[in-house]
Amino acid sequence: MSAMTWTDDLSVGIEVIDAQHMRIVDYINQLHQAHATGEKALLSRVLEELIEYTQSHFGFEESILEEAGYVFLKAHQRVHALFIRKVGQFQARHISGEDIAQELNTILVSWLINHIKREDSDYSATVRKHMGESAKVPPKQGSRLGNALRRFFRG
Numbered sequence: 001m002s003a004m005t006w007t008d009d010l011s012v013g014i015e016v017i018d019a020q021h022m023r024i025v026d027y028i029n030q031l032h033q034a035h036a037t038g039e040k041a042l043l044s045r046v047l048e049e050l051i052e053y054t055q056s057h058f059g060f061e062e063s064i065l066e067e068a069g070y071v072f073l074k075a076h077q078r079v080h081a082l083f084i085r086k087v088g089q090f091q092a093r094h095i096s097g098e099d100i101a102q103e104l105n106t107i108l109v110s111w112l113i114n115h116i117k118r119e120d121s122d123y124s125a126t127v128r129k130h131m132g133e134s135a136k137v138p139p140k141q142g143s144r145l146g147n148a149l150r151r152f153f154r155g
Contacts, residue, residue: 002032002105002109003028003029003032004025004028004029004032004108004109004112005025006021006022006025009117010113010116010117012116012120012121012123012124013124013128014124014127014128014131017061017064017120017127020057020060020061021057021112021116021120023053023057024050024053024054024057024112025112027046027049027050027053027054028050028105028108028109028112030046030049030050031043031046031047031050031101031104031105031108032101032105034046034101035101035102035105043094043101044094044095047090047091047094047104048091050087050108051084051087051088051091054083054084054087055084058080058084061076061080061120062076062077062080064127064131065123065126065127067130068123068126068127068129068130068131069126069130070123070126070127071126072122072123076119076123079115079119083111083115086107087104087108090103090104090107
């Protein structure tokens, strides 16, 4: 089991999305740390937080894609739903006492890298065009993007 490092090739060129992806990488690394300590309660907490944050990220991302008129939104939503279901299965296995940390880590790292480089990179140009300059700077208070961030991330 290894930690994950954020690299520039994972950037989709949209600051807010990249920041959320970096946070998911942080959760993956926390999962790695929790496994290293052997503390089941810590592992459970991190897994729960990872799932909750990822679901919020997916909801936020999908709202941005919908607003930008991304033509493959439905397919992107299906990919997200399948991933959440798969991670939920790991969570159930963990709750039943199975040691899933190593397998889950491998799947999370692989899935996240592939998802960002394939599916998320596909929408990048559409969303950046829709957002204009706001894709490069943090969203302003009161902007639609800022409001969406606060709605999904209590920011």
